[in-house]
Amino acid sequence: xxxxxxxxALVLSLxxxxxxxxxxxxxxxxxxxxxxxxxxxIDIVQNEVFDETTA
Numbered sequence: 410x411x412x413x414x415x416x417x418a419l420v421l422s423l424x425x426x427x428x429x430x431x432x433x434x435x436x437x438x439x440x441x442x443x444x445x446x447x448x449x450x451i452d453i454v455q456n457e458v459f460d461e462t463t464a
């Protein structure tokens with residue numbers, strides 16, 4: 410019975426450490442993204458090849 414209680418306490422401790430660590434990592438993350446927009450003309454080319462012998 411004592412080993413079961415110890416195992417449950419250990420699992421709960423590990424889960425709580427993981428939750429606290431994940432929460433701190435989420436709030437203290439300082440990475441930022443920079444979006445780049447390029448203006449100009451776009452040339453789209455579509456090349457299709459059909460084999461009419463199989464149709």
